[in-house]
Amino acid sequence: MVYAIEARSTRKVYGSGSFAVTALDNVSIAIRKGEFFTLLGPSGCGKTTLLRMIAGFETPTSGQILLNGQDISTQPPNQRPINTVFQSYALFPHLSVRENVGFGLKMKGRPDAQIAGTVERVLSLVKLEAMADRKPQQLSGGQQQRVALARALAPEPEVLLLDEPLSALDLKLRKEMQVELKRLQLELGITFIFVTHDQEEALTMSDRIGVMSAGHLLQVGPPREIYNRPVNRFVADFIGETNFIPATIAGGVATVAGGARLAVATDAPTGDHTIAVRPEHVRIGAEGDGALPATVGESVYFGTDSHVHLTLADGTAIVARQQSDATGAGVLAEGSRVGVSFADGSVQVLED
Amino acid sequence: MSKAEDKAARTETRSTWLLSAPALVLLLFAASGPLIIMLVYSFLTPGKYGNVIWEFSPDAWIGTILSRDIFDGTYSLADAHLTIFWRSVQLSLLTTLFTFLVGFPTAWFIATRTARTRALLLFLITIPFWTNLLIRTIAINQIIRNEGLLNTALLSLGVIDEPLVIIYTNVAVFIGMTYVYLPLMVLPLFAAIDRFDMRLLEAAYDLYASRWQVLRRVILPIVKPGVIAGSILVFIPALGAYVTPRILGGGRNMMIGNFIELQFGQGRNWPLGAALSVLLLVIVTVALMFYVRAATRSDSNG
């Protein structure tokens, strides 16, 4: 299969000698055509660096970047059919919205009539027809964001790179733009490589997610897989909330403190490991009957649900998420003793 | 607008005027005063030993572009004057263009250094201002004259067989003016480039622009205010230059400035000198108006 974008053992080291910073360490990734791929990771993990290498602003220290199976590692940005939506938007302040959007096509030497038509179409795609003659400074943050998007889309790139394009927007606008971006991507069928450090954004929008940490790519997969089957503690912790419980695993059974036995995948590694369970998979019931004994702590009300803090027999603190009821009758008294169990198939064994 | 706001606005206007009063008074006397004197003098009759006689005469103004035949009293175009005007305009334009061509890369280089290097380089740029213009010009004279540094070096290296005649030519004046006015171009260009958002370069480069297109379509339009300011700062003093053409151009390669000085000195024709000064001012003002208008217009249609 030919991938839209591939990185092969790509390394990037900034500076040299004692100032050397390894921003990316042997990252290999394959992104399919027409995919909405998200790079997710904490600040400084190398997301921008990877994106800049795909765009052509940085050359890999070693390894390759491929576009449609062809090595483009040394091609300059203006020869790559790849466009970027910059985090700072970087709109041209001396050009109108229309001219900004038409810039790429003009530089490609397209005839004026064709440029005008395409610009009109793209502007209507991002619903900015009415602003076409304004200068970027006369637009709101959200509108500028859409101009940046339109400008990158107008030359019809094969791959669109988006570096935290929504981070400057307020929550409501961000949600709107998330929906809009996803709609555009489905409509145009362009490969999107999207960078964010917002895990919720990644989960709602992506076909696949690549989780990064400190220059390494830890796990690549669809949102459900990343969320439900995190490969290690970092991924489990970074994506959503997770309870970590020490356990001894043997033959598909995890034994936790207090002797309770939990079913886990039969191919799970054996020995002393940590198991991970999402708060929404924690069930609180009566003591006994194979359940883990626990003491109820504080309950925090969040509207649609509450977080109930619990302490297991060995002192491990875990959180259960419970749906709120209308009357508040189900609220557990602090200090009461309960039995905790986990939903079928929800217990993950982490390798590290 | 409420009453209170209205009053506050008025108080502010008044205090603004009061605060700028000293400057306004100074400008009124120091700038318009001499100008009015010049204008009045240009319509008077020249005195025999300089100065003026208080008698109205349009001769000075006619004399700026026409010359009167002493024998039959007919008027013809004053070729000598026009040549001087033309040379002045030509040399000033050339100086402006050349200081821009040299100054732009320099300013770009400085603006893209680290804060410390940048401060040092800017300091170096301003060093020539510490030395008297006369001395600097004479120094250039020493370098380019026939037996000067340049010719001696080239001769002894065997590059040339006889000295290059640069001194007392238009080229010498051009070299001198470029040297003298270069900082005036670099500083406003630097200020403009310093404010330029370098991320726009990547954006343009990402959108298929070549290096030349990035310069032409993004950098130049955005730093244009600096280009305009630099051009004005170079062109105006260059057009009125006096010391440089005097020392490097010799007696024959006069510019307007020298020609005006001549009228107040040996020429003993103060009204003509005054008329020429006013004319120079008018030329500069009109030229600037056209330049600024043309520059801002091409901005609005991309």
Ligand SMILES: Nc1ncnc2c1ncn2[C@@H]1O[C@H](COP(=O)(O)OP(=O)(O)OP(=O)(O)O)[C@@H](O)[C@H]1O
């Ligand atoms: N030009 C550079 N010179 C030196 N080090 C750099 C440079 N650019 C990035 N780095 C370093 O490389 C690492 C990765 O940076 P990068 O910008 O790729 O992170 P990021 O994942 O995009 O972070 P953020 O979410 O904060 O944008 C960081 O440690 C950073 O300090």
Ligand SMILES: [Mg+2]
């Ligand atoms: Mg980044």
